[in-house]
Amino acid sequence: MTDLPDFAARLTALTDGRASTPRVKDGVMTLALDVGGLAPEQRDGLAAAIREGGLTVPGVAEVRIAMTAEKKVLKILAVASGKGGVGKSTLSANLAVALHRLGLRVGLVDADIYGPSQAKLMGSEDQKPVARDKKLVPVTGVAGIPMLSMAHLVEPGKALAWRGPMVGNALSQLIEAEWGDTQLLVVDMPPGTGDIQLTMVQKHKPAGAVIVSTPQDLALIDATRAVSLFAQAGVPMVGLVENMAGYACPHCGEISDPFGQGGAESTAGDLAMPFLGRIPLAIDIRRRSDAGDPPAAGDGPYADAFAAIAQKVADWLKQPA
Numbered sequence: 001m002t003d004l005p006d007f008a009a010r011l012t013a014l015t016d017g018r019a020s021t022p023r024v025k026d027g028v029m030t031l032a033l034d035v036g037g038l039a040p041e042q043r044d045g046l047a048a049a050i051r052e053g054g055l056t057v058p059g060v061a062e063v064r065i066a067m068t069a070e071k072k073v074l075k076i077l078a079v080a081s082g083k084g085g086v087g088k089s090t091l092s093a094n095l096a097v098a099l100h101r102l103g104l105r106v107g108l109v110d111a112d113i114y115g116p117s118q119a120k121l122m123g124s125e126d127q128k129p130v131a132r133d134k135k136l137v138p139v140t141g142v143a144g145i146p147m148l149s150m151a152h153l154v155e156p157g158k159a160l161a162w163r164g165p166m167v168g169n170a171l172s173q174l175i176e177a178e179w180g181d182t183q184l185l186v187v188d189m190p191p192g193t194g195d196i197q198l199t200m201v202q203k204h205k206p207a208g209a210v211i212v213s214t215p216q217d218l219a220l221i222d223a224t225r226a227v228s229l230f231a232q233a234g235v236p237m238v239g240l241v242e243n244m245a246g247y248a249c250p251h252c253g254e255i256s257d258p259f260g261q262g263g264a265e266s267t268a269g270d271l272a273m274p275f276l277g278r279i280p281l282a283i284d285i286r287r288r289s290d291a292g293d294p295p296a297a298g299d300g301p302y303a304d305a306f307a308a309i310a311q312k313v314a315d316w317l318k319q320p321a
């Protein structure tokens with residue numbers, strides 16, 4: 001047995017402040033529960049615990065819980081590498097497309113302020129975002145994916161001579177834009193592990209990070225550094241992707257390994273993080289990327305390779321936080 005004020009106090013602790021103050025009238029207890037961001041089983045478990053507790057209050061014969069419409073939670077998936085030029089932007093664009101094909105409402109942010117490439121990769125170079133209520137409205141890339149890149153805001157070819165805080169503000173404008181009903185923002189992070197990256201992960205708290213590396217030792221050492229940046233900021237690792245793995249000769253089909261083989265998979269093992277898959281070094285990937293036509297949007301082995309990685313990422317995102 002417990003009285004109503006006692007129960008109200010327990011309710012706050014039990015629900016982490018998600019429940020309104022309970023009211024009792026004619027034997028019926030009513031309260032509202034904010035279920036935003038909870039997995040269905042967490043939501044149901046919480047409701048059952050509230051009901052059970054509510055029925056111990058004297059005079060209560062029934063507990064009615066109004067679950068508030070799920071609050072939209074925009075998750076951020078950071079795609080990062082310790083080293084430039086390893087294919088982080090290529091993977092971000094194709095992962096966004098492949099996740100979209102799996103049915104997720106995906107948006108794409110090019111956080112590579114000094115070397116933006118997503119407008120080109122996603123065929124949206126000629127678009128300019130507008131601002132509504134002081135928020136940027138994303139432009140549309142391949143497959144109708146909403147996206148924003150610094151390339152949409154600055155003149156092509158013009159160098160940005162910005163200091164850290166200005167860059168931080170620009171990144172926030174891209175991330176806090178008008179994303180509508182987008183569920184997941186794939187963020188192509190700037191290369192490296194400096195202050196900007198750290199501020200970015202601390203301020204915008206990605207739900208998870210995907211690290212890209214080539215199989216080369218040097219790239220893998222840098223990838224390890226990127227992993228530790230996210231670990232410091234408490235961002236969970238989704239896993240490691242090996243890009244430019246094995247080169248298939250377009251003439252004879254022979255596979256060679258210009259950057260070695262299996263390095264990323266064993267590094268992932270050393271770091272106790274999942275290995276998400278490998279993308280081959282293929283002329284077609286570069287050609288299509290340059291033409292603003294990501295291979296993940298089509299069919300064939302490269303689309304399949306990106307789709308397999310996207311499926312692992314989607315499964316990871318489904319896990320309760």
Ligand SMILES: Nc1ncnc2c1ncn2[C@@H]1O[C@H](COP(=O)(O)OP(=O)(O)OP(=O)(O)O)[C@@H](O)[C@H]1O
Binds near residue numbers: 081086087117282287
């Ligand atoms: N799997 C691949 N096969 C062939 N070419 C690739 C592959 N991945 C990336 N490339 C090419 O390598 C170059 C660098 O790729 P990308 O721009 O994605 O790397 P990045 O890590 O984002 O670089 P930066 O640090 O400059 O942002 C591009 O020309 C791209 O088309």
